Amino acid sequence: MTFDELKKTWQSQQTGFKLTIDSDMLLKEVKRNKKHFASAIFWRDVREAGLCVILSIFFLYVGIRLALWPLFLLAALILGVGLFLVVDRAFQKRKAPKSTESLGGCIEDALAQVNHQIRLLKSVLWWYLLPPGIGMTISCVYLAYLLRRAPTWCLLIPVASFIVMTIVLWRVYHLNQCAVRKELLPRRAELEQLLNALTTANDQSAS
Amino acid sequence: MSADTHEEIFKKWLDEHGNLILRVVRAYAHIGEDRDDLFQEILIQLWSSIAAFRGDAAETTWIYRVALNTALVWQRSQTRRRRRHHQLIANLNHASQQAGNFSDTMRDGQIIEQLYDGVRQLPKIDGSLILMHLDGLTYEQMADVLGITKNNVGVKLNRAKKQLAPLLKGLIDDF
Numbered sequence: 001m002t003f004d005e006l007k008k009t010w011q012s013q014q015t016g017f018k019l020t021i022d023s024d025m026l027l028k029e030v031k032r033n034k035k036h037f038a039s040a041i042f043w044r045d046v047r048e049a050g051l052c053v054i055l056s057i058f059f060l061y062v063g064i065r066l067a068l069w070p071l072f073l074l075a076a077l078i079l080g081v082g083l084f085l086v087v088d089r090a091f092q093k094r095k096a097p098k099s100t101e102s103l104g105g106c107i108e109d110a111l112a113q114v115n116h117q118i119r120l121l122k123s124v125l126w127w128y129l130l131p132p133g134i135g136m137t138i139s140c141v142y143l144a145y146l147l148r149r150a151p152t153w154c155l156l157i158p159v160a161s162f163i164v165m166t167i168v169l170w171r172v173y174h175l176n177q178c179a180v181r182k183e184l185l186p187r188r189a190e191l192e193q194l195l196n197a198l199t200t201a202n203d204q205s206a207s
Numbered sequence: 208m209s210a211d212t213h214e215e216i217f218k219k220w221l222d223e224h225g226n227l228i229l230r231v232v233r234a235y236a237h238i239g240e241d242r243d244d245l246f247q248e249i250l251i252q253l254w255s256s257i258a259a260f261r262g263d264a265a266e267t268t269w270i271y272r273v274a275l276n277t278a279l280v281w282q283r284s285q286t287r288r289r290r291r292h293h294q295l296i297a298n299l300n301h302a303s304q305q306a307g308n309f310s311d312t313m314r315d316g317q318i319i320e321q322l323y324d325g326v327r328q329l330p331k332i333d334g335s336l337i338l339m340h341l342d343g344l345t346y347e348q349m350a351d352v353l354g355i356t357k358n359n360v361g362v363k364l365n366r367a368k369k370q371l372a373p374l375l376k377g378l379i380d381d382f
Contacts, residue, residue, distance in 0.1 A: 001378055003368060010322065010341040013315050023218040023225075030217070030254045033247060098259075102354030103276055103332075110280040187282060194279060197332050198355065 045089055052082025059135075070142045074135030081131055092116060104198050111191045118184045121176045129169045136165045216257050221250075224270045227342070228253070231271075234326045234338050235278040245281055252277045264351060271344070272352045275335050318378065325374035333367035340364055 001009075056075040063071030095109065120127075140158040147154045221228075228249055236242040256273045264272075322341070326334040332353065339349045349364075350357045 006318070006322070006378065007341050007343075009315050009318055011343060013319050023221040026221055026250060027214060027217055029247070030250045034251055034254065037251075101276075103272075103279065103352070104354050106276040106280055191280065194331060197330055198353070 045086060049082045049086045052078050052085070056082070068139065068142065068146075070135065070139040074132065074139055077131035077135045081128055084127055088120070104195065107191055107195045107198065111188065111195060114184055114188045114191060118180055118188065121180045121184065124176045125173055129173055133165065133169050137162065140165075213257050216260070217254055220253065220266065220270060224267065227267065227270060228274050230338065230342070231274040231278050233323055234334060235281070235331070237327060245278060248281055249274045249277045265348070267344070268348050268351050271339060271348075275352060279331050279335065321375055321378060325371050328374050329367060329370055333363060333370060336360065336364045336367050337371060 056079040059071045059075040059078065063069065063075065092113065095112065098106065098109070101109075140162040143158040143161075144155055147158070228246065232242050232246045232249065236245045253270065253273050256269070260269055326337050329337065335353065336349060339352065344352070346357045346360045346364075349360045353360070355363075
């Protein structure tokens with residue numbers, strides 16, 4: 001069989017094969033899915049930013065009640081993390097790849113998005129973990145200072161808090177680095193390969 | 208553009224070019240669940256693209272561009288949360304309304320399946336060129352869809368055909 005005969009077989013198969021598509025049903029699905037996706041993204045942002053706000057209010061309240069000034073700092077740092085998350089998401093939303101532009105542009109946008117995610121997760125220690133970590137550490141040290149005249153076992157409270165916090169932060173850091181290694185780096189390699197295939201082809205024809 | 212017009216265009220595109228989308232889905236997603244995800248993703252992108260459609264490009268070229276752009280940068284896990292409908296794609300492999308002799312249909316069906324398998328094994332961009340070529344798109348249209356030059360389409364398409372031939376296990380003999 002020649003390629004042209006293959007092409008004819010393909011085309012005759014495609015014209016004879018007419019799958020009935022219920023466009024009304026699909027339209028409803030698309031609208032519902034778009035709405036569902038937009039709402040899932042919105043509530044994810046609200047959840048993450050909301051958690052930061054709630055924690056800030058909590059630490060502010062406890063700080064006022066117990067007159068522990070380091071907790072004010074902790075509340076402010078956590079609020080800062082929440083704010084950073086919201087601003088970054090809003091900024092990235094605008095730069096999402098558009099399927100109507102050229103393939104090269106579409107791949108470049110997708111690549112930029114993956115690179116941004118990699119940068120964000122690789123530096124998660126600095127913008128996500130360290131701010132509340134510093135706030136908590138200062139609070140623990142200050143608490144230990146306040147309890148310096150109390151029975152020794154009372155020191156267990158700030159020490160245990162510090163240990164638990166360190167374990168949690170380390171675990172979060174580890175999970176983020178795993179996500180970079182297992183998901184984002186292979187994805188970046190895949191997109192780079194795709195972009196290379198396209199740009200190499202363009203360079204070849206230009207020369 | 209009013210909401211009604213938007214919907215009418217979408218439905219018209221689905222009625223007239225639905226099979227084109229399904230072919231792209233079939234070429235880039237092998238298993239049922241992935242096909243559902245990719246199909247939905249393409250439909251969502253197509254719906255969003257209507258506002259940008261000015262009629263400068265032919266509808267086929269536009270839909271091909273949206274479908275291929277989506278399929279080429281599509282990530283399996285990214286769209287799983289959107290999965291809703293299954294039936295349409297699940298029946299794709301079994302549905303055949305081809306008229307004519309049953310054994311011919313079976314044979315052609317096997318050839319087509321072998322072709323899809325071959326396309327899936329090619330580098331993604333080469334696969335898309337083969338797909339468009341089989342669908343009868345001109346070099347200009349293919350260049351427009353992929354954003355590469357016409358010359359380039361020729362060079363890459365020839366190379367893709369050569370790569371495809373051994374994957375079709377002796378089906379093609381003019382290379």
